[in-house]
Amino acid sequence: MNNLLRSPNGGGICRGSSDSQLNMSAVSDNSQVTFRNKRKLHSENDRIMDELSDLKKQMADMIALISSTSSAQTENIDKLCRDVTAIRNEVNSVSNTMASMTIEQDKLRTDIHHLVTSTQDTKKRVTLLESDVNELKLSATQNSNKMLVTCESYEKLINECQERNERRKNIILAGITESTAENNADRTQHDLQEVSKVIKLLNSDCPEPQQIFRLGRYQSNKSRLIKVCFSSEKITKQLLRKKTTVQLNNIKIYSDQTPYQREVLKNLQKELQQRTANGECNLRIKYEKGIPKIIKIDAKNFTATVTEF
Template identity: 30%
Template structure:
């Protein structure tokens, strides 16, 4: 024989029974316990999603902070590398500027030396032209017809003329020293010896001569 069970009373039916369906006074302790039970159930249902969200948010925050730290570290390394490159470039620019200044100074010095050499060459060319004109003048004098009644030139006179030309060419190479006068002697050896002695006197006043040099 099956046992018949009464239907389960719902919470709303319990409330109706407690509140108004019975003529007796409601049991306040039962109502308070029931209300406390509902609150506990409600609170347990609410805490679970909030805890999960808080955990997920903290994990997300940690991930974001980690990414930002890595990004900041990478950017710092890049900035330091860029600073090092800029410093190296500045040093290279300073070195290039120094070398450029040196090259400019050398270039100006080179131009000055070329200008001096050009002036020297021009001066020597003019001097050579003057000597050539003197030679042509002497040659024209030698080959010019003699006036009537004048003695004919001898071999010695031709030799003297050529000697004079040779002396002029040699004198063009001489160095002029102030204070040394040309002797009036006709002997070339005497002239040279006199010039040598005078030059040695001047040089000995500037640089003391050694015994070997005096000999």
């Protein structure tokens, strides 16, 4: 665009006339005059406006981005806070769980200690029970043995009583010479005659015995004892009472005793010999109610004092 120079119509320097216009080109240097291009100014303004608009847009985008970032950061911070809170809660929960586990462990440890103590007490009780059971077994065995012994003793006692009752009807004769006849019937007849002689001497009214027989095996150089069996105990008692009143020429009469009675009498005889050897005097064996006892005779009054051992 060409520069336009405006000047007064007079074309010269204003000299005071009122209708003249000042010629700026004449007054001032060109350097002091600014020439503007209107189209170019409008273009610059548009460009500036566009730049401002772009800048505003960029600033708006930046503000939006900052706002978005701030929101995202806020959300992230909130999420982080929530996560931290959750972690803190989890830590607290774990801490509580650990505390509960510690309490449970202490309780379990206490229970185990009680269980061990109870187990030891149970073992001691089991040991005591085993000892008691063994004692009971031993006691039961001993009692069983005692019962067996007692039963056997009772049985022996009953058998002894029965045997004594049977033997009370019998007497034993010793000193009757045994016949040397070969025939058994002849020997038996001889014994019967000799026995009859003896019992008639003691009691003329005595009935005949039911049975007689020799005891033990035959020996040619020895006369065996003769067992004489009667029907009642009364007959034998009469004969035994009178045996000391009649002279029988070395023939002796005894009551028929059981093996136990003979053993008791044998022991008493040994005891009598021992006591006599030790210096005791005036001792002898006497039967009291069918039981043999060692008695001491009073030499002054000729009475017997029974001494039981």
